[in-house]
Amino acid sequence: MEHYKNLFITIIITVTIYLILFLSFQPVESGNLELHILIVIITIVLGICAYILLHRSKTENQEAIKKDNYKEKEQK
Structure with missing residues (x-):
């Protein structure tokens, strides 16, 4: 379930980046196809980076939570 949550957040971030660059x-x-292709490539790269950072x-x-729980168990 956590994987789908990260994927959904990444899709939202990617679409937002695309809309900002596109607008x-x-x-x-302007009829510039190369610029549109560049925007799509930049958006894909930034989307992948966002997913990696979220994960x-x-x-x-x-x-960190597992380490804290282990330390608490040792102290008891």
Whole structure:
């Protein structure tokens, strides 16, 4: 379930980045296909980076919680 939550958040971030870039440069109105392709590539790369960062932060938080729980059990 956690995987789907990360994926959903990543999709929202990616679509937001795409809309910001697309509306900022408006490649369709200027007829510049290369600019539109560049915007799509940048969006895909940033989306992948967002997913990796989300997954890494979730994993690090889970590991920290496990270590804290282990320390609490040792103290008892």
